[in-house]
Amino acid sequence: MPAPTANPTRRPRRATITLRPWQREALDAYLSTESPDFLTVATPGAGKTTFALAAARHVLSRNPGRLVVVAPTRHLKEQWADAAERFGIALDPDWKPGDGLAADLHGIVTTYQQVGTSVQALARLVAGGMVVLDEVHHAGEERSWGDGVRAAFDGASRRLCLSGTPFRSDTLSIPFVNYRADQAVADVEYGYGEALADGRVVRPVYFPRFGGEMEWMAPDGAVLAASFDDPLARTQANQRLRAALSLDGQWLPSVVGQAHQRLMKIRERHPNAGGLVIAMDQDHAHGIARHLREVHRVRAEVAVSDDPQASDRISRFAASDAPWIVAVRMVSEGVDIPRLRVGVYATTTTTELFFRQAVGRIVRWTPGVRNQRAYLFLPDDPRLRHWGDSIAESRRHNLQRSVAETDEAPEPEIDDTGGLGKDDDGQLSLFAVLSATATDGPDLDLFDDDDDEHDDGPIDPIDEEHLVLDLDALPVPTLAGTSRPLDRRRRDELRDRNNELAREIALLTGMTHAAVNGELNKRSRITSVVKATGDELERRYRRGERWLHEERRRAARRRR
Numbered sequence: 104m105p106a107p108t109a110n111p112t113r114r115p116r117r118a119t120i121t122l123r124p125w126q127r128e129a130l131d132a133y134l135s136t137e138s139p140d141f142l143t144v145a146t147p148g149a150g151k152t153t154f155a156l157a158a159a160r161h162v163l164s165r166n167p168g169r170l171v172v173v174a175p176t177r178h179l180k181e182q183w184a185d186a187a188e189r190f191g192i193a194l195d196p197d198w199k200p201g202d203g204l205a206a207d208l209h210g211i212v213t214t215y216q217q218v219g220t221s222v223q224a225l226a227r228l229v230a231g232g233m234v235v236l237d238e239v240h241h242a243g244e245e246r247s248w249g250d251g252v253r254a255a256f257d258g259a260s261r262r263l264c265l266s267g268t269p270f271r272s273d274t275l276s277i278p279f280v281n282y283r284a285d286q287a288v289a290d291v292e293y294g295y296g297e298a299l300a301d302g303r304v305v306r307p308v309y310f311p312r313f314g315g316e317m318e319w320m321a322p323d324g325a326v327l328a329a330s331f332d333d334p335l336a337r338t339q340a341n342q343r344l345r346a347a348l349s350l351d352g353q354w355l356p357s358v359v360g361q362a363h364q365r366l367m368k369i370r371e372r373h374p375n376a377g378g379l380v381i382a383m384d385q386d387h388a389h390g391i392a393r394h395l396r397e398v399h400r401v402r403a404e405v406a407v408s409d410d411p412q413a414s415d416r417i418s419r420f421a422a423s424d425a426p427w428i429v430a431v432r433m434v435s436e437g438v439d440i441p442r443l444r445v446g447v448y449a450t451t452t453t454t455e456l457f458f459r460q461a462v463g464r465i466v467r468w469t470p471g472v473r474n475q476r477a478y479l480f481l482p483d484d485p486r487l488r489h490w491g492d493s494i495a496e497s498r499r500h501n502l503q504r505s506v507a508e509t510d511e512a513p514e515p516e517i518d519d520t521g522g523l524g525k526d527d528d529g530q531l532s533l534f535a536v537l538s539a540t541a542t543d544g545p546d547l548d549l550f551d552d553d554d555d556e557h558d559d560g561p562i563d564p565i566d567e568e569h570l571v572l573d574l575d576a577l578p579v580p581t582l583a584g585t586s587r588p589l590d591r592r593r594r595d596e597l598r599d600r601n602n603e604l605a606r607e608i609a610l611l612t613g614m615t616h617a618a619v620n621g622e623l624n625k626r627s628r629i630t631s632v633v634k635a636t637g638d639e640l641e642r643r644y645r646r647g648e649r650w651l652h653e654e655r656r657r658a659a660r661r662r663r
Contacts, residue, residue, distance in 0.1 A: 118574040120190065123304065126154040127570050129291040133158050133263070136290070140279045142239070142264040145293040147463025148305045151265045152183065155235050156190045157572050162261055163192065163209060164577040168232030170194065170210030171225060171259075173218060173252070175238045178414035180212040182439060183237070187212075188591060191579055195591075200224035207589065207636040209579065215241045219251035230258040236279070239264040240287075240456065243275040253278035268459040295466070296497035305466045306444075306475040307498045310491035311361075312483040315354045317346040318537040326537070331483040340484070341451060342534065347482050348383060348449050350390045352539025354482075356398070359391065359447055362480045363399050366426060366445040373472050375424035378445035381431075381461055385409060388429045391449065395427055403427035441467040446479040448487065458490040589637025597640040598632055604647040611654040623647050 122130065125145070133141050145151045159170050172183050172194060180196035187194045187209075195204060198211035200221040210232070218225060234256045236242065242252045256262055262279045269292070271285050281288045298304040318328040319342060329335055329343050347354040359380065366378045382388035385407045392403040404420040406413045406428060420428045421440045428440075431450075443465045448458075465477040481487050589597075605619045612619070620632070627643035629635045635643065 118191065120153070120157065120572040120574060122153065122157060122570045122572055123150055124301065124570065125291075125293045125297070126150055126157065129154050129293070130157050130161070130572075132291055134161060139260060140262050140264065140281075141291075142266070142280055142287060142289045143291045143293075144266045144269055144287070144289040145291070146295040146298050146305060146466070147267045147460065148467035149293055149298050150304075151237075151267070152186050155237075155263055155265055156187055156192060158263055159187075159192060159233060159235065160190050160572075160574065160577050160579060162233045163579045166232070166260065167580065168230070168260065169204070169228050170233050170235070171229045171256070172210070172212045172235045173215055173237060174212055175215060175241050176414075177214060178417055179237065180214065181414065181418070183212045184591060191574055193589070193591065202633040203631070204228065205634050205636050207638075215244075215248045215252070218255050219245075219247045222251050222255045225255040226258055229256060231260050233261040233263070234259045236262065236264045239266055239277055239280065240270040243270075243272060243277045246275055249275055249278055267463055268456055270456055294497070295494060299498060303468055303470075305468055306477045308462055308466055308477045308479060308494060309498075310479050310481055310495055311365075312481045312488060312491065313354070313358050313361075314483045314542045315347050315540055316542060317343050317352070317354070317539045319343070319346040319539075320535040320537060322534050330542070331485070340486075341453075344451050344453070344482060344484050345383075345534070346536045347484075347539050348387075348451065349536040349539060350387070350394065351536040354539035354541045355391075355449060356394060357541040358480050358482075359394065359449075360399070362445050362447045362478070363395070363401070363427075365478055365480075369444050370426070372474065373442075373444065373469075375442050376444040377420070377425065377440065377442045378427045378447070379440075379443050379464055380427065380429045380447040381450045382429055383450050384431055387449070388431050392427075392429045395429075401426050403429050406430040408432055439467065440464065441469045443467070444475075444477050446477075448479055448481050453484065453486040455490050458487065459494070462494060589640070594637055594640065597637070597644055601632055601640065601644055601647060604644065604651055608647070608651050608654060611651070611658055623650070626650070 129143055129145075133143075143151060143154065145154070155172075163170060170192065172187075174180050174183055184194045184196040192210075193208045194210050194212050195208050196212040198204065198213060201224075204211065211228070213221070213225070236252065236256075242249045256279070264277075264280060266287070266289075269289070270287050272280075272282055272287070276282065277287070295305060299307060314331050316328070316330050318326070320326050321339075321342060327339060327342070329339070331343070331347075335343060346352060349355065362378060362380075366376060369376045380388075380391050380403075382391055388405050388407055392405045395401050395403045402425065404416050404425060404427070406416045406420075408431060410416070417428070417430075417440070421442075446461060446465045448461060450457075452458075462479060465479060469475060479491070481491055601623070605616055605623060608614070608623075609616045609619045614622075623643055623646065624630065624632075626646045627635075627639060629639045629643060632640070632643070
């Protein structure tokens with residue numbers, strides 16, 4: 104039987120991206136504004152990256168300038184580059200100021216830290232182009248970062264700022280953001296309650312809170328004891344929280360044990376569901392991982408910012424079915440691990456911004472999974488209680504449940520030393536936990552009594568035609584004039600193979616590695632591997648193969 108022939112009248116399938124209603128509305132608002140600056144605040148898990156890349160695709164289709172994305176962490180650089188490829192946008196996450204940029208790349212992904220040291224190179228790269236500032240509140244963490252962002256991107260024609268939660272300028276104002284009474288004013292805002300109401304965007308999150316009786320020795324030698332119900336001054340409240348979270352007491356091991364039981368129950372229906380413990384510091388993180396291994400017989404991945412392999416560890420955990428990851432800030436925002444269903448808040452950071460970022464790690468929707476409740480296990484600290492209640496109020500309202508009363512808003516602060524303060528760093532060793540016992544924990548079985556029909560949120564008919572972004576209608580030319588840039592992983596593979604060829608040729612010829620690379624560049628008519636386009640890398644590799652073959656033949660003749 105002859106092979107079937109292709110239908111000559113059949114049109115090739117067009118590349119499309121389906122946007123959520125809020126993303127379409129935000130995109131329309133972005134494209135209609137004449138201002139170069141635009142701030143979008145959307146709850147974690149809502150799809151800010153997709154919205155931003157849709158906007159970038161529109162801008163690049165009209166403007167041949169470069170695109171620069173600024174992300175908070177090294178790990179997120181890879182995540183942004185991968186997401187951009189789905190939009191036909193080629194970004195280099197490994198860019199260095201002295202390297203230049205290949206002509207068939209649309210731009211780069213960098214970090215706020217790198218911006219501060221690469222201002223002039225970035226200013227040249229993005230002049231007349233577009234910049235996306237992800238989690239833009241990071242630009243206010245250090246004055247040098249904010250100054251660098253302003254100097255590097257003032258010449259961009261469009262600046263799109265993103266954040267997962269509203270933020271203030273309590274100390275340093277953030278470039279390209281408008282403020283009203285120190286509160287950032289968003290051009291588009293899409294909250295957790297709205298996302299729950301839309302359905303299939305975020306999960307309903309529940310906050311099991313655990314009281315406790317803590318006893319500790321303060322840095323001044325005083326022995327103090329208090330429960331979470333006792334009113335304390337800020338410094339002592341922070342010391343109480345640190346005492347509860349210490350592995351020297353029984354509060355944290357008890358809560359981690361209950362969180363592990365909850366995760367194991369969830370995994371009966373969601374087999375690869377994972378859990379996250381947000382720890383205070385590196386030693387604390389490794390101690391929690393050791394506890395999970397010794398007591399619960401499970402291995403936990405550990406990701407801390409000081410570890411150069413942290414990004415690989417997060418990626419490995421995200422792609423696995425391992426139950427637990429313990430992190431210090433590395434998974435605080437932006438990292439996309441949708442299978443996370445349980446969290447343990449074991450850090451002394453008590454700001455609303457950080458708390459909401461922590462919630463954002465377990466809120467992301469997973470298609471095809473029913474009953475997607477998520478749980479963040481908390482100390483019953485009044486500050487954390489308030490932040491949890493404010494989110495739970497949105498959840499109850501949008502799942503048609505009664506709204507519970509909340510405490511008065513406490514004064515937010517950040518204190519990673521548990522109340523010992525910067526002036527007391529020298530006395531940190533004098534702080535000691537004498538005992539910490541968890542009490543008054545919730546009956547977790549009560550969480551199973553909720554009506555399942557609410558878990559997925561309402562399902563309303565939507566105008567699919569209005570929500571589909573036709574990428575083929577928005578051609579994005581590369582500066583090299585090619586129709587489509589090379590796949591990023593293929594580009595990396597070609598660079599690696601070119602380097603391997605150079606090493607082999609150097610061994611056979613006795614030439615230095617630098618000399619071989621120089622000759623290969625000359626034969627291929629390129630200046631460097633880093634700046635080479637995909638076509639140039641292919642050509643360089645072919646010519647390198649011919650050179651290597653010639654040298655092997657010469658070596659064989661000499662042996663004869």
